Amino acid sequence: VKRNSQARGAARELVESLRDERADVIFGIGDLCEEFRVSPRTLRFYETKGLLSPRRINGLRVYTRRDRARLALILRAKAIGSKLSEINHYLDLYGSHGEGRSQQLRYVIERTDVEIGKLERKRANIEKSLQELRMINQSSRRLLEERRQ
Amino acid sequence: VKRNSQARGAARELVESLRDERADVIFGIGDLCEEFRVSPRTLRFYETKGLLSPRRINGLRVYTRRDRARLALILRAKAIGSKLSEINHYLDLYGSHGEGRSQQLRYVIERTDVEIGKLERKRANIEKSLQELRMINQSSRRLLEERRQ
């Protein structure tokens, strides 16, 4: 069973007590936020979008290992440029078939291809702008030098 | 004077007649939309944001060469990830370039220095992301190949 350095608040305590009772490792919202560097707002938002559905104990959100793994998938999919609505679809085919893994791989390849293309185009535009700005900068410096004479 | 293949609608006709009367090349909203592959909604939106301010003839927007050049700058700035509010500043830099006074020159130099720095950092981040995405992409392809055997 995982054990963190500091207890932090009510949810944490609740979580700790449940750890003693159950074999399942359980997380409070703050735990996942800290681990994945996201805000509580983000997790609640994902919940309204049906991406996560943690149990409630006394009104507090309680996440299991599987919720945590799901969140990891969500964030990875987001990092490669997926919309949340797409991610829902993606997670569905993850749970369904034994073929799911190969489908996942194809999905990742497709998404990264698209994002790589986007970034390359962006970089090309940035380089154009850099050249122009440098020209403006240098000619302005030259003009200012001439003025001083 | 530039001449397009097809006349399209009322604004177009108005534009054509003005081309005969004036030396200035003039565009209707549809012309610019087609040329830059953006929607009319986009140009109207930019107008509400103060990025463009075409004349009106009989209620219709009429764009000059300079409006067109400005739009080109806007779209490139946008393509490199600038917010529209930033782009307004950006355009001021281009506008004051070439005008005489020393204070303006110093301002332009200072601003372009800042913008060049920003763009260089942006480019560095893009390259980081590109490397990561390429690694993910390649390892996924490799895994998929292994699966097929």
Next chain:
DNA sequence: CGAACTATTACGTCGCGTAATTGTAA
């Protein structure tokens, strides 16, 4: 007449941020 433009107004989208307010446990 319809087709093809144009106009304005205004609500919808996406991924949260940011209060504002309230509750609970230590």
Next chain:
DNA sequence: CTTACAATTACGCGACGTAATAGTTC
């Protein structure tokens, strides 16, 4: 009492998309 979490509701943002409605010219 404070502090440190938790909860919900709801408006804000950025860059438009998308009607809905209406006017014009051919």
